[in-house]
Amino acid sequence: MDRFTLRLPADLARRFDAAAVSRGGRSRYLRTVMEAAANAPLPDLAGPCAAVGRAKLTIRLSLEDMALLEAEATRIGLLRTQWVVALIRRRLCGGLQLTPPETMALIGMRRELNRIGVNINQIARALNTAVMEGQVLDAEVFQLAAFASEIRAHVSGLDEAFSGNLAYWSAEP
Known part of the structure; x- marks a missing residue:
């Protein structure tokens, strides 16, 4: 059984104990309250819509x-009703309408x-704590430049994904 600890x-605490008696x-x-919260429907986070x-x-x-x-909805991984709802929401509310594959790609x-950020933090920590000269320092600086380039590529990929999503759901050709 899992254990939760909170302050x-x-x-x-006194008011909760009085209610719990x-x-x-x-x-x-507390288990009853948590069970009710876990079984409650999640809020719809669709923004203005x-x-x-x-x-x-x-x-x-x-x-x-x-x-x-049917073919188009299937092609992008949606049911036809989901596809029509996404189209309507895009036209009425704007914003992204992500399909499950797009969501998984963005999570990836x-x-x-995040992985790159962790590596950069490790390199920065090593550079701050060690006195390095010559080839070792050059290698670390080169690695930082490679990570910066990789980050730019991922950010560019995100920009393309967002632009593509918005263009797909747009009525303009």
Whole structure:
């Protein structure tokens, strides 16, 4: 069983304990509260288009248009309803409409940038603590330049991904 430890202001701890007395004690009540929080639906984080409720929209398409819609949605990894919702949200609210593969690619880029940042911190720490001369220092400086170049390439890739996403969902040709 996992253990959670947290610090609370004394007043909050006293109030929680008072509420927990009639609910089986601190641990049992805390588990109940945590279970309710874990089972609660996650908020919709769609920004200005965040749905307070849901409404249904029905459209009629020709069989040819439906086949094209199905093929395009499948090609980018969405269900046809998800594709139509993303298109509408892009036109009404702007912003990115990421597909699952795009989301995974961006997560991968973030992971790589984080890895590079860790390496740069290690090199900077080594440069700060060691007195290096000659080839050793040159190698470290060269490695830093290589990391800077790699970071620029990843940032450029992110820029291209964002631009491509916005262009895909745009109505302009």
